[in-house]
Amino acid sequence: MPIHVGAxxxxxxxxxxxxxxxRAMYEHMRDSTHPSPLxxxxxxxxxxxxxxxxxxxxxxxxxxxxxxxxxxxxxxxVRELFELCGRxxxxxxxxxxxxWEMHVIEGLADGRVATYTKLHHALLDGVAAMRLLxxxxxxxxxxxxxxxPFADGAAPPRDKRLAPAGASAFPGADVLRSALxxxxxxxxMPSALLRTLARGVRNETSAVSLSAPRTxxxxxxxxxxxxxAQDWPVPRLRAVARxxxxxxxxxxxxxxSGAMRRYLNELDALPEESMVAMVPIGLNARQVxxxxxxxxxxxxxxxVRLATHRPDPADRLAxxxxxxxxxxQALATMTPAQIVAMSALGMAPAVxxxxxxxHRLAPPPFNLIxxxxxxxxxxxxxxxxxxxxxxxxxxPIDNMALNITCTSYDDKMGFGLTGCRRTVxxxxxxxxxxxxxxxxxxxxxxxx
Amino acid sequence: MPIHVGAxxxxxxxxxxxxxxxRAMYEHMRDSTHPSPLxxxxxxxxxxxxxxxxxxxxxxxxxxxxxxxxxxxxxxxVRELFELCGRxxxxxxxxxxxxWEMHVIEGLADGRVATYTKLHHALLDGVAAMRLLxxxxxxxxxxxxxxxPFADGAAPPRDKRLAPAGASAFPGADVLRSALxxxxxxxxMPSALLRTLARGVRNETSAVSLSAPRTxxxxxxxxxxxxxAQDWPVPRLRAVARxxxxxxxxxxxxxxSGAMRRYLNELDALPEESMVAMVPIGLNARQVxxxxxxxxxxxxxxxVRLATHRPDPADRLAxxxxxxxxxxQALATMTPAQIVAMSALGMAPAVxxxxxxxHRLAPPPFNLIxxxxxxxxxxxxxxxxxxxxxxxxxxPIDNMALNITCTSYDDKMGFGLTGCRRTVxxxxxxxxxxxxxxxxxxxxxxxx
Numbered sequence: 048m049p050i051h052v053g054a055x056x057x058x059x060x061x062x063x064x065x066x067x068x069x070r071a072m073y074e075h076m077r078d079s080t081h082p083s084p085l086x087x088x089x090x091x092x093x094x095x096x097x098x099x100x101x102x103x104x105x106x107x108x109x110x111x112x113x114x115x116x117x118x119x120x121x122x123x124x125v126r127e128l129f130e131l132c133g134r135x136x137x138x139x140x141x142x143x144x145x146x147w148e149m150h151v152i153e154g155l156a157d158g159r160v161a162t163y164t165k166l167h168h169a170l171l172d173g174v175a176a177m178r179l180l181x182x183x184x185x186x187x188x189x190x191x192x193x194x195x196p197f198a199d200g201a202a203p204p205r206d207k208r209l210a211p212a213g214a215s216a217f218p219g220a221d222v223l224r225s226a227l228x229x230x231x232x233x234x235x236m237p238s239a240l241l242r243t244l245a246r247g248v249r250n251e252t253s254a255v256s257l258s259a260p261r262t263x264x265x266x267x268x269x270x271x272x273x274x275x276a277q278d279w280p281v282p283r284l285r286a287v288a289r290x291x292x293x294x295x296x297x298x299x300x301x302x303x304s305g306a307m308r309r310y311l312n313e314l315d316a317l318p319e320e321s322m323v324a325m326v327p328i329g330l331n332a333r334q335v336x337x338x339x340x341x342x343x344x345x346x347x348x349x350x351v352r353l354a355t356h357r358p359d360p361a362d363r364l365a366x367x368x369x370x371x372x373x374x375x376q377a378l379a380t381m382t383p384a385q386i387v388a389m390s391a392l393g394m395a396p397a398v399x400x401x402x403x404x405x406h407r408l409a410p411p412p413f414n415l416i417x418x419x420x421x422x423x424x425x426x427x428x429x430x431x432x433x434x435x436x437x438x439x440x441x442x443p444i445d446n447m448a449l450n451i452t453c454t455s456y457d458d459k460m461g462f463g464l465t466g467c468r469r470t471v472x473x474x475x476x477x478x479x480x481x482x483x484x485x486x487x488x489x490x491x492x493x494x495x
Numbered sequence: 496m497p498i499h500v501g502a503x504x505x506x507x508x509x510x511x512x513x514x515x516x517x518r519a520m521y522e523h524m525r526d527s528t529h530p531s532p533l534x535x536x537x538x539x540x541x542x543x544x545x546x547x548x549x550x551x552x553x554x555x556x557x558x559x560x561x562x563x564x565x566x567x568x569x570x571x572x573v574r575e576l577f578e579l580c581g582r583x584x585x586x587x588x589x590x591x592x593x594x595w596e597m598h599v600i601e602g603l604a605d606g607r608v609a610t611y612t613k614l615h616h617a618l619l620d621g622v623a624a625m626r627l628l629x630x631x632x633x634x635x636x637x638x639x640x641x642x643x644p645f646a647d648g649a650a651p652p653r654d655k656r657l658a659p660a661g662a663s664a665f666p667g668a669d670v671l672r673s674a675l676x677x678x679x680x681x682x683x684m685p686s687a688l689l690r691t692l693a694r695g696v697r698n699e700t701s702a703v704s705l706s707a708p709r710t711x712x713x714x715x716x717x718x719x720x721x722x723x724a725q726d727w728p729v730p731r732l733r734a735v736a737r738x739x740x741x742x743x744x745x746x747x748x749x750x751x752s753g754a755m756r757r758y759l760n761e762l763d764a765l766p767e768e769s770m771v772a773m774v775p776i777g778l779n780a781r782q783v784x785x786x787x788x789x790x791x792x793x794x795x796x797x798x799v800r801l802a803t804h805r806p807d808p809a810d811r812l813a814x815x816x817x818x819x820x821x822x823x824q825a826l827a828t829m830t831p832a833q834i835v836a837m838s839a840l841g842m843a844p845a846v847x848x849x850x851x852x853x854h855r856l857a858p859p860p861f862n863l864i865x866x867x868x869x870x871x872x873x874x875x876x877x878x879x880x881x882x883x884x885x886x887x888x889x890x891p892i893d894n895m896a897l898n899i900t901c902t903s904y905d906d907k908m909g910f911g912l913t914g915c916r917r918t919v920x921x922x923x924x925x926x927x928x929x930x931x932x933x934x935x936x937x938x939x940x941x942x943x
Contacts, residue, residue: 070569107917112719115582116575118568120601121518127564134563138586143717153568269591271560469555 048270049139050168050397051146053440055132055276055463058160061188061431069153069160072432073116076151076195082108083199085170089145105145113147114195117163119154128155129275129475132163133468136440137271140167149197160432164196168397168442184427184434193430258412260318262311264448265411268467273474276438278459279485283494287485290494291361293368298488299419299453299460300324300371301364304353305484306477307415308363311355314472321366322355323413327393328375330386337383347386348393349374350413360484361491397442397450415449416441422456438463449474496718497587498616498845499594501888503580503724503911506608509636509879517601517608520880521564524599524643530556531647533618537593553593561595562643567602576603577723577923580611581916584888585719588615597645608880612644616845616890632875632882641878706860708766710759712896713859716915721922724886726907727933731942735933738942739809741816746936747867747901747908748772748819749812752801753932754925755863756811759803762920769814770803771861775841776823778834785831795834796841797822798861808932809939845890845898863897864889870904886911897922 060068084104091103117135119127131152140146146167155161183196259265284298291298303324311317330347351374354366378389392400396416420439427434438461439452448470452463462481466474489495508516532552539551565583567575579600588594594615603609631644707713732746739746751772759765778795799822802814826837840848844864868887875882886909887900896918900911910929914922937943 067569073568109917112916116568116578118566118602120521120564120566121515130564141718144719154566270589271592468560469557 048444049137049272050442051140051165052168052442053132053136053166054164055274055438055440056162056164056434057436058162058429058432059435060158060160063431069151070116072160073114073151075430077110077114079194081199082110082197086113086147086197087145090142090169108145112144113149115148115150117150117152119152123154123156126475128152128161129273132440133273135163135165136274136465137468140165146170147197159435184429186425186427188428188431188433190428191430259323259414260320261411262318262322262414263314263316264414264471265446266448266470267445268443268448269469271468272443273466273468273471274440275464275475275478276462277478277481278436278438278461279482281455281458281460283485283489284460286494287488287492290492291364291368291488293364294371296419297364297368297371300326300351300353300367300417301360301488302481302484303417303451304355304363304367305360305487306480307353308355309480309483310477313476317355319356322353322415324351324353324415324417325392325396325413326351326371327396327418330390331379334378334386337386346393347378347389348396349378359491360487364488364492397444400447401444411446415447415451417451419453422454424457426457437461440465443467496716496892497585497720498890499588499613500616500890501580501584502612503722503886503888504610504612504882505884506610506877506880507883508606508608511879517599518564520608521562521599523878525558525562527642529647530558530645534561534595534645535593538590538617556593560592561597563596563598565598565600567600571602571604574923576600576609577721580888581721583611583613584722584913585916588613594618595645607883632877634873634875636876636879636881638876639878707771707862708768709859710766710770710862711762711764712862712919713894714896714918715893716891716896717917719916720891721914721916721919722888723912723923723926724910725926725929726884726886726909727930729903729906729908731933731937732908734942735812735936735940738940739812739816739936741812742819744867745812745816745819748774748799748801748815748865749808749936750929750932751865751899752803752811752815753808753935754928755801756803757928757931758925761924765803767804770801770863772799772801772863772865773840773844773861774799774819775844775866778838779827782826782834785834794841795826795837796844797826807939808935812936812940845892848895849892859894863895863899865899867901870902872905874905885909888913891915
């Protein structure tokens with residue numbers, strides 16, 4: 048199974064761009080930049096390393112293997128873009144080279160340029176990857192001569208607290224403790240903590256977990272992926288949040304909930320009970336201190352009732368909002384061991400869950416993972432090309448066939464959906480349902 | 496390591512084709528045809544099958560997973576086509592679906608349409624695959640309503656003798672004896688035969704083998720591929736053959752020999768001794784009878800001295816011609832056991848060699864595999880689109896980093912080169928060298 052994260056970025060070429068802008072962008076990235084050490088290392092295991100995977104610098108680094116120029120067939124709609132990105136997101140990264148790829152994609156009918164970037168989870172987790180890519184951009188549309196996102200000297204993620212397993216931690220580490228098998232945090236976690244976590248998520252303690260109905264998302268998956276992405280204005284979501292006495296993140300969850308309800312209803316597969324989402328969240332100061340001391344991390348997770356069984360959008364939003372508050376309170380009362388465990392789970396669910404065997408439980412502890420990571424608030428540029436869309440793509444796993452990851456950018460909330468191509472049919476319909484649900488929420492809470 | 500064969504086909508759209516011809520071709524293939532059973536089966540292994548891989552029909556067959564519409568970035572030269580095909584040829588086919596893909600590719604600047612097809616070796620060997628794809632075409636440019644090459648009811652390969660491990664043998668077989676681990680023939684081969692073969696290729700018997708120098712091709716390989724392809728007029732090759740008292744196949748080998756010499760010279764890596772090629776050939780009637788009785792096959796192999804150390808093209812051609820005659824004579828004097836062994840080796844070298852461990856010998860028994868398979872002699876069409884180029888792509892393996900497979904079509908000899916992207920640098924240069932070498936041969940034997 049592929050365990051890499053991805054990012055789809057859309058750019059508007061600068062006003063002075065010629066017809067060859069995409070090729071020029073590709074060639075500039077290819078020729079002008081020396082990749083940073085992070086992007087030149089690959090895992091290696093031999094008798095010399097006693098069978099333990101170690102990082103090794105690729106001495107025959109071949110930029111054309113990693114940076115690729117691709118194109119969409121006519122008519123060049125987003126549909127063709129999603130199809131290509133789904134294919135690219137399906138293939139595994141080999142161990143024999145640094146585990147990343149970046150595609151510069153031409154052929155969108157509206158003239159925009161897309162980039163699809165893929166990184167093995169061992170290099171950077173999804174959040175850190177999105178931030179690293181964004182951090183090399185500039186707020187100055189006139190700036191030129193900027194290096195590729197993977198270049199040496201490209202700025203590191205600025206908010207260290209939210210880019211925890213990132214660039215800084217790994218290049219120096221000799222042993223590949225990370226997501227090749229499991230996250231660095233989880234690897235250092237004593238088995239007592241694992242048991243605590245497993246009990247928690249199995250609903251054997253009341254504090255942190257719920258039980259979830261089995262749905263079509265909770266089935267074994269194949270290795271092939273479908274992706275879809277779209278954004279909505281943050282002010283619209285914020286107005287719903289205000290009118291509904293909820294947070295922006297609650298509204299994101301309510302949109303997902305309503306969209307899932309519509310989607311499963313169409314397939315005649317809506318469960319009678321509420322679906323449950325695992326939602327990674329930032330920890331508070333005390334929790335961070337505990338998690339850090341134990342080698343854990345600043346991202347935890349809560350289980351949220353999505354209220355997919357309730358027909359009224361306002362009801363769903365209120366339930367989600369209350370459930371999120373409950374989850375955060377439960378997190379506040381957790382023991383240090385539980386905090387560390389939930390932190391590992393929030394940080395790298397796609398590697399921690401299979402390790403814990405949690406994804407094989409029936410009923411499943413939750414139905415899907417929904418993440419929401421704040422991004423830059425103002426427009427960013429790469430050599431004059433304006434970034435107009437930013438969408439994270441993540442890692443479905445067995446029995447968690449759909450992943451929704453959101454990020455805000457320039458007053459837009461970008462939703463990135465990644466699903467198993469076989470297990471999650473008609474993934475693109477969820478975009479329509481997300482749109483319908485935002486409208487329904489606006490009406491229901493009187494925000495339109 | 497990927498063990499699939501591929502084919503690159505180039506079509507000229509019919510005179511009445513609109514600008515959407517490629518999309519129409521893709522959609523017609525996608526919508527109008529039901530794939531044949533061969534293309535709906537995938538391997539499956541579970542406790543029910545006692546861990547043995549079995550064929551199973553894919554009940555959720557998803558044509559869009561297998562048939563794909565792709566595009567080249569500008570400027571749409573063959574260079575961009577090779578780059579895309581190299582990438583497509585690098586990714587492995589998963590077990591969870593039928594193990595094939597076909598890409599309909601638009602964006603060539605000259606208006607031609609390309610298809611790249613990829614098949615796991617267990618479905619069809621390369622020869623059978625090329626023939627199956629060609630067999631569904633028509634010699635009638637006016638014919639329309641033709642199904643996709645993978646359709647049910649598409650004509651079977653016409654020359655059974657040369658399409659031996661093909662469509663007919665596998666769909667009915669329950670046990671996946673084939674190239675998932677090794678060829679069907681080799682799997683049924685007693686270990687005494689394997690020892691005979693190993694001795695033969697290790698040069699412990701004088702009849703069938705030579706020793707070869709170690710070259711840069713004879714190194715471990717990575718999983719990523721580069722491909723290149725081009726054709727030359729058969730009449731030019733035939734004139735060289737006549738003037739040089741050689742066969743058409745000898746001229747193909749001489750072109751490869753001279754091109755390898757130029758290529759390795761440029762890299763300052765030409766060995767002092769002659770390189771040796773393994774060349775699959777058809778067996779004669781007696782050999783076929785022996786091979787068939789033992790479960791073997793109608794394709795054997797001989798080891799041919801390429802005379803890469805000799806500076807004169809005419810010398811090289813004469814040496815190759817003599818070495819090929821010697822090899823065929825040696826094959827004629829072989830024992831039944833040896834014939835069966837050489838037949839397995841000729842049939843499926845990429846799976847038989849690793850099984851025998853022959854690819855790990857130092858010095859290697861041979862440096863590369865060069866195959867040449869006759870194809871249709873007259874122009875063929877698919878719904879009015881004329882097939883103008885047909886190039887097989889094959890399987891490099893550890894210590895055999897380059898594969899050359901040729902096929903004739905419509906009086907052109909198409910060369911398909913498949914190499915490890917890292918181990919075989921500048922693969923495309925070999926095309927220039929093949930061209931230079933044909934000119935040099937024409938001069939040397941007085942055929943120009």
